[in-house]
Amino acid sequence: MDLQYALELIGTFFFAISGALAVQNREHDLFGAGFTGFITAIGGGSLRDIILGAYPLVWIGNVNFLYAIFAGLITTFVFFPLVARLRKTLFLFDTLGIAFFTILGVEKTLALGFRPEVAAIMGMFSAVMGGVIRDTLTNEIPILFRKEVYASACLTGAVVYLVLNYYGMGRNINLLVSISLIILIRLVAVRFKLSLPTLK
């Protein structure tokens, strides 16, 4: 099991936790929490693969992703009071997760032979659409439309990856640069409550 695969499973595990916790202020039962955790974890990658026609979807071709999600949900249910107190830690994991999944999504799209413009959008979709679908199902305004810089950080990182890739930068250093950039933008924006201007 190589490092990238291990990281993908770990990222899926944490996405499931953050998805299940997203509904804790509501009357959803355990099943509802598990369902939103599941959707959050598989939604973005599934939508990307459906749009690209890249079958089978990741979690259908490899059920270990389902087990990673299941482990995340069980962890949430069993250690709920503990996990709920770790929100700050989870925010960090979520930030690491979207940065990592963005660039993985870009690379997968390029590897399938699609254009870089498409890869940038699919990278962002991979990272954020799971949360968007979750928020839509639970009648929340998706995080994408709230003030914080979120999807725009992913899109920026995706574009930077593609530009550096175009100019021949090696993969490892490019991964490091673009993933770090997404994390940095997100952390700075949250820390200093930065937001993009609105259409007045």
Next chain:
Amino acid sequence: MDLQYALELIGTFFFAISGALAVQNREHDLFGAGFTGFITAIGGGSLRDIILGAYPLVWIGNVNFLYAIFAGLITTFVFFPLVARLRKTLFLFDTLGIAFFTILGVEKTLALGFRPEVAAIMGMFSAVMGGVIRDTLTNEIPILFRKEVYASACLTGAVVYLVLNYYGMGRNINLLVSISLIILIRLVAVRFKLSLPTLK
């Protein structure tokens, strides 16, 4: 026309009626009611087939399903006061419908060569996602997230079917057992207002 096919058409007919009625307390016009009936009837199976890459979707490969939906919508419009008074009957048909479509979805997924873990999820999706999409479009909290045991009954029945199938139980008796189980769980939960615990 074999029995299973006849049951699928009948199930689609009733799903369209229950979908169209779901909006009756709102200002939706006839077209809106017809649209939600359509989405309710085809949504779950379509999402399952799109996720699995199983083309063509059922109602696209066989337009008789469209005619079953159309018949359900016309029935709703023409006999509206009568149909609306039959809510209890419709609840029974909805319960029969989700039980039946769950197991059909499980069997289709297995027949396409996918793993049982995937089949369990796709069985549940077949049954409930039409209603989830309908509720999302009409800004309702999906039934999935309300207190009643609904999707969890389907998932339970799907898992039981898969376990019995694994241990070699014959198809007919397995269908009978797992479909009855879903119906039983649902009826008992509604009758005694049972619900799963929530994340406190």
Next chain:
Amino acid sequence: MDLQYALELIGTFFFAISGALAVQNREHDLFGAGFTGFITAIGGGSLRDIILGAYPLVWIGNVNFLYAIFAGLITTFVFFPLVARLRKTLFLFDTLGIAFFTILGVEKTLALGFRPEVAAIMGMFSAVMGGVIRDTLTNEIPILFRKEVYASACLTGAVVYLVLNYYGMGRNINLLVSISLIILIRLVAVRFKLSLPTLK
């Protein structure tokens, strides 16, 4: 570049503008407005192609559609006060757009070998589902369910196109008739505040 292709790009450009403007009364930032413009422009055709299994999706096979969207978004951002005052003009462009995309969607579905019943639904989906997805993501009641005649005008035009096509009417005159009919129904319904009856 033939006329139809040019019209498709222009229609995509205007759909992106109307989608971006749809959120102007809210706190969405520029990125959120751009995202909704993007979804509005590609949503209907993408959903049609995913349902039909017609890969690659239009904007993925031909990135000029992405550039048409990008141009629409930039136009909205740079000339915002001007564009916002042109709502009446945009209503006209939206009406032209849905009429045109409906019939294109019908023709594409027929060309792929699907049945006319499916083509009618896919024509309507092409035109209206981008807006429906946008409204759903932003927690609005989709325009489809509001009182105005909107999707029903598209469906009517699609059916008329199919009937005339069945009876051997030439393509050019059929396009003219069915597109004009959609526009006419929509304009008359808005002008005289007509609406379909509701389920009482």
